[in-house]
Amino acid sequence: MARVKSEYEVESLFLDRLQEMGYTYVELRNYDDVVENFRKQLCEVNKEILIAKKGAAELSDSEFHRVMLRLNNHTVYESAKILRTKWILELDNGEPVYLDFLTNDITKNRYQVTHQVTMDKEHEASVLNKNRYDVTLLINGLPLIQVELKRPGVEINEAINQINRYRKDSFKGLFRYIQIFVVSNSAQTKYFANANEMKPDGTRNNILKSLVFFWTNDENIRINKLIPFSNNFLDRFAITEMLNKFVVIKETEPILIAMRPYQIYAVKKAFERVKRSHLSGYVFHTTGSGKTLTSFKLATLLREDAAIEKVFFLIDRKDLDDQTVDEYNSFEDGCVDNTENTKKLVTALSDSSKTMVITTIQKMAIAIKKSKYASIMNTLKERRCVFIIDECHRSQFGKMHGEIEKHFQNADYIGFTGTPIFEKNKGPNKKTTADIFKAGTLSPCIHSYMIKEAIADGNVLRFSVEYMRNINISKAPKGKNIDADKIDDPIYCKQNGIDISKIYHDEKRLENIAIDILEHLEQHVHPEGKDVYTAIFAIDRVDTLLKYYDFLKKHNNKGYRIAAIYHCQNNEDMEDGCDKTSKDRLKRCMDEYNDMFQTSFELGTFDGYRKDIISRMKQKDLPQVDLLLVVDMMLTGFDSKPTNLLILDKNLEWHNLLQAYSRTNRVGKVTKRYGQIVTYRNIKAAQDNALKLFSGDGNPNEFLLQSYEYYLSEYRKKAEALREICNTPDDSGNIIDEDVQRAYVIAFRSLAGIYSTLKTFSKL
Numbered sequence: 001m002a003r004v005k006s007e008y009e010v011e012s013l014f015l016d017r018l019q020e021m022g023y024t025y026v027e028l029r030n031y032d033d034v035v036e037n038f039r040k041q042l043c044e045v046n047k048e049i050l051i052a053k054k055g056a057a058e059l060s061d062s063e064f065h066r067v068m069l070r071l072n073n074h075t076v077y078e079s080a081k082i083l084r085t086k087w088i089l090e091l092d093n094g095e096p097v098y099l100d101f102l103t104n105d106i107t108k109n110r111y112q113v114t115h116q117v118t119m120d121k122e123h124e125a126s127v128l129n130k131n132r133y134d135v136t137l138l139i140n141g142l143p144l145i146q147v148e149l150k151r152p153g154v155e156i157n158e159a160i161n162q163i164n165r166y167r168k169d170s171f172k173g174l175f176r177y178i179q180i181f182v183v184s185n186s187a188q189t190k191y192f193a194n195a196n197e198m199k200p201d202g203t204r205n206n207i208l209k210s211l212v213f214f215w216t217n218d219e220n221i222r223i224n225k226l227i228p229f230s231n232n233f234l235d236r237f238a239i240t241e242m243l244n245k246f247v248v249i250k251e252t253e254p255i256l257i258a259m260r261p262y263q264i265y266a267v268k269k270a271f272e273r274v275k276r277s278h279l280s281g282y283v284f285h286t287t288g289s290g291k292t293l294t295s296f297k298l299a300t301l302l303r304e305d306a307a308i309e310k311v312f313f314l315i316d317r318k319d320l321d322d323q324t325v326d327e328y329n330s331f332e333d334g335c336v337d338n339t340e341n342t343k344k345l346v347t348a349l350s351d352s353s354k355t356m357v358i359t360t361i362q363k364m365a366i367a368i369k370k371s372k373y374a375s376i377m378n379t380l381k382e383r384r385c386v387f388i389i390d391e392c393h394r395s396q397f398g399k400m401h402g403e404i405e406k407h408f409q410n411a412d413y414i415g416f417t418g419t420p421i422f423e424k425n426k427g428p429n430k431k432t433t434a435d436i437f438k439a440g441t442l443s444p445c446i447h448s449y450m451i452k453e454a455i456a457d458g459n460v461l462r463f464s465v466e467y468m469r470n471i472n473i474s475k476a477p478k479g480k481n482i483d484a485d486k487i488d489d490p491i492y493c494k495q496n497g498i499d500i501s502k503i504y505h506d507e508k509r510l511e512n513i514a515i516d517i518l519e520h521l522e523q524h525v526h527p528e529g530k531d532v533y534t535a536i537f538a539i540d541r542v543d544t545l546l547k548y549y550d551f552l553k554k555h556n557n558k559g560y561r562i563a564a565i566y567h568c569q570n571n572e573d574m575e576d577g578c579d580k581t582s583k584d585r586l587k588r589c590m591d592e593y594n595d596m597f598q599t600s601f602e603l604g605t606f607d608g609y610r611k612d613i614i615s616r617m618k619q620k621d622l623p624q625v626d627l628l629l630v631v632d633m634m635l636t637g638f639d640s641k642p643t644n645l646l647i648l649d650k651n652l653e654w655h656n657l658l659q660a661y662s663r664t665n666r667v668g669k670v671t672k673r674y675g676q677i678v679t680y681r682n683i684k685a686a687q688d689n690a691l692k693l694f695s696g697d698g699n700p701n702e703f704l705l706q707s708y709e710y711y712l713s714e715y716r717k718k719a720e721a722l723r724e725i726c727n728t729p730d731d732s733g734n735i736i737d738e739d740v741q742r743a744y745v746i747a748f749r750s751l752a753g754i755y756s757t758l759k760t761f762s763k764l
Contacts, residue, residue: 111139191213288460465705531671535643563589638663648683711761715754
């Protein structure tokens with residue numbers, strides 16, 4: 001058996017490898033050494049301009065003092081912005097000089113590595129407690145990457161906890177310029193972005209374990225071990241590219257985002273597809289994996305390229321419009337020209353600036369068709385444009401994409417979707433996503449990151465699906481030998497001449513379901529009695545939604561905040577069953593919403609109503625909506641971490657099913673351990689087909705929790721195991737032996753975990 005290496009041995013091997021990779025080792029014992037080294041490296045990286053302005057690649061004490069005044073006493077977020085900005089220093093001779101702190105040129109940057117730097121009050125007054133760091137990577141003298149090592153066998157979460165302590169105690173001064181942390185126990189290695197020490201409300205801001213990532217190759221295979229990780233991630237070109245391109249400073253909130261490997265590979269491959277091949281393609285990244293950030297980064301890189309004249313971001317429905325604009329502008333304030341109508345779109349197209357234009361595919365199609373816009377639109381026919389298309393699996397792209405492609409003759413098209421259209425799930429137009437995004441001899445799919453990979457990485461949650469049987473056998477045709485266990489199976493009903501639609505919409509069935517929802521909603525929106533979550537109830541048609549809404553509101557003894565929304569306006573896609581009566585009743589739903597939240601929405605301000613609901617579902621505005629009734633809205637393109645329950649009285653299949661399920665599985669608070677689905681329709685076969693298709697023929701059970709019966713059986717086993725150690729709770733105080741105490745704690749925690757899962761099931 002191989003001997004376990006000590007932390008010192010791991011560190012020594014790591015330092016040797018970094019030096020082989022071109023990092024220069026420098027001995028830095030304390031903060032004074034760090035500052036003095038920074039002074040030398042800053043002069044070296046800016047030597048050409050310093051020599052030109054003052055005749056020597058050096059800074060006087062007064063000049064360097066002004067540099068330190070610029071760099072010191074900023075938050076991590078502010079420091080990250082300073083790092084990436086040229087700064088004008090006035091020299092002692094009155095000459096201004098632009099200083100680079102970080103460049104994208106590895107031949108110009110100075111790469112160093114040191115270890116065991118001690119930070120203490122003696123050398124930096126802002127330090128709270130003395131600490132010594134493992135390995136620090138410096139670029140141009142600034143500590144930008146901090147590596148904390150543990151010996152093999154030690155959980156690397158200990159290194160994360162240690163970094164959180166260092167951030168509180170001693171990462172001060174120039175150490176606030178750390179951009180990325182790396183943690184490793186040799187066998188496992190992860191990375192994550194730095195963050196402000198404090199939240200805006202003044203509370204501690206610890207790094208969350210959910211924002212700590214594995215590195216992978218471009219096929220999503222993890223690179224776990226420290227040295228292979230270093231060869232790839234810490235290569236001087238790779239880390240410089242990471243810092244300059246793939247660490248995103250979010251403008252609207254003080255955070256740094258280190259992009260995940262699959263996002264980086266997708267951006268690089270899509271950029272290469274456009275630049276080198278002048279061809280189209282699509283990115284298949286599962287819903288909830290951060291496609292908006294990926295598409296934003298691709299759009300900004302294309303916009304910055306001199307050869308690209310215009311970048312468009314096309315979306316399908318108004319539902320997605322505001323969210324996309326808000327997210328893009330949160331990454332770079334004012335980067336998006338959001339076109340509200342076709343006339344404004346055409347005006348934006350005539351603008352010579354390189355601002356991104358976000359619009360719907362419908363508006364773009366109208367702009368092409370209308371003769372009054374021809375003079376402007378024709379000027380774009382030959383220009384080098386790139387269209388980035390969100391949710392590109394939607395049917396509208398099959399209808400309108402060809403017209404746009406015909407007009408913009410020199411454009412490329414990059415689609416993003418979590419649920420591509422394949423042969424198995426293609427619609428009436430018979431086109432797949434690959435058919436639309438033509439790539440010549442190249443694969444239309446530029447990069448894929450499927451749900452099985454996202455769940456394994458902890459980027460999205462698994463699903464807990466509870467199937468509720470609610471069909472009354474008495475509703476079946478008389479005189480037939482009907483199998484009661486199959487009465488809710490649509491295929492079985494069709495084969496036996498049973499009108500399952502009539503059974504589904506039976507008034508008593510609807511009432512029973514509504515009662516069941518009201519009885520069990522509390523355990524979903526307040527799991528474990530702690531955090532507060534929201535729920536969506538998706539129904540097959542508007543008239544049924546209204547029946548549910550009326551019953552739920554009338555019998556809402558617990559005071560849940562219940563709302564409903566569906567499209568029922570002129571110039572909108574009409575949802576099934578929407579007529580004049582439905583329009584009048586939508587107004588009543590809105591009036592009751594106004595009474596509940598002291599708002600003043602009308603049919604004419606439907607979009608404001610929609611936005612307000614979204615805000616409350618995301619808990620940006622409180623009080624929140626506890627239960628939202630929908631037909632088709634909010635089942636795709638709506639991202640909300642506080643939404644953890646989807647209730648279904650609606651048949652779904654293929655991409656529509658996975659999109660709807662994925663409203664629930666965003667990673668959030670620790671009490672949210674999976675996305676919960678409660679379905680009153682038998683969609684088990686459709687569910688398994690969808691999960692298999694969009695995971696590359698994976699096993700659907702890998703993405704699902706076990707059944708209620710399974711966890712009930714496990715609970716009984718765990719309870720019996722606990723009683724074998726300690727028969728009653730009162731007896732636990734009499735346990736003296738430490739091994740028995742340890743066994744008791746482990747058994748109790750295991751039982752408590754199973755019980756927490758059981759409590760989420762409506763059958764409990």
